[in-house]
Amino acid sequence: MVQDGLIQRRGLMLVLSSPSGAGKTTISRRLLADQDNLKLSISCTTRQQRPSEEEGIDYHFVDEATFQRMIEDGAFLEYAKVFGNYYGTPRQPVEAALARGEDVLFDIDWQGTQQVKERAGDDLVSVFILPPTKDALEYRLRTRAQDPEDVVRQRMAKASDEMSHYTEYDYIVVNEQVEKSVSRVTSILQAERLRRSRQTGLHAFVNQLVEDTAQA
Numbered sequence: 001m002v003q004d005g006l007i008q009r010r011g012l013m014l015v016l017s018s019p020s021g022a023g024k025t026t027i028s029r030r031l032l033a034d035q036d037n038l039k040l041s042i043s044c045t046t047r048q049q050r051p052s053e054e055e056g057i058d059y060h061f062v063d064e065a066t067f068q069r070m071i072e073d074g075a076f077l078e079y080a081k082v083f084g085n086y087y088g089t090p091r092q093p094v095e096a097a098l099a100r101g102e103d104v105l106f107d108i109d110w111q112g113t114q115q116v117k118e119r120a121g122d123d124l125v126s127v128f129i130l131p132p133t134k135d136a137l138e139y140r141l142r143t144r145a146q147d148p149e150d151v152v153r154q155r156m157a158k159a160s161d162e163m164s165h166y167t168e169y170d171y172i173v174v175n176e177q178v179e180k181s182v183s184r185v186t187s188i189l190q191a192e193r194l195r196r197s198r199q200t201g202l203h204a205f206v207n208q209l210v211e212d213t214a215q216a
């Protein structure tokens, strides 16, 4: 019931959203490397694979017909069209992880976050990552140097629109320094894990403790 000082609990869903180029991917990778009990939800996308990306690690790359079939089969927890491509979260791996008490990290946009919020309620913890300045955002997008110029411009144009959704998130982190941002998101995760409402084993644990203490 208690392991390593932690009471048995349900897994939580940690969503990180930001405009492309705000440094969210770096933060997620660091969190995943540091946190044993945190697994990444690997999305399906119809977007073209980038040279640095691996099938099954960064995304499951599927064609549009496969994606449509998965929608019809109810295989997605949420899905959305972003920059003309479809992105969706496969439902089954998430449900299995949460049931095992594992936390799941999602790198999804505001549209997906809204859908997950409707379905998952309190299991969802959402964090929006903002760049410190417009120049920092543009610099990161350009030095990533994998997207063609028109895509960079399109992403810059979309960024301000995406950022206007910050009010829909529980927490806001301005990513000026990666180390500080990782530490801030880690603090959010640690605190949320200790929320009383998540601790399914709490009632039995405290009852036993109270009873034992009364008899001492």
Ligand code: 5GP
Residues within 6 Å of the ligand: 017, 018, 019, 020, 043, 044, 047, 078, 079, 080, 082, 087, 088, 089, 107, 108, 109, 110, 111, 112, 113
């Ligand atoms: P990128 O093409 O740069 O990998 O991702 C573009 C945007 O799509 C990012 O904002 C990312 O968070 C979002 N995204 C990635 N996977 C999913 C998903 O499964 N669902 C939703 N709604 N958005 C996603």
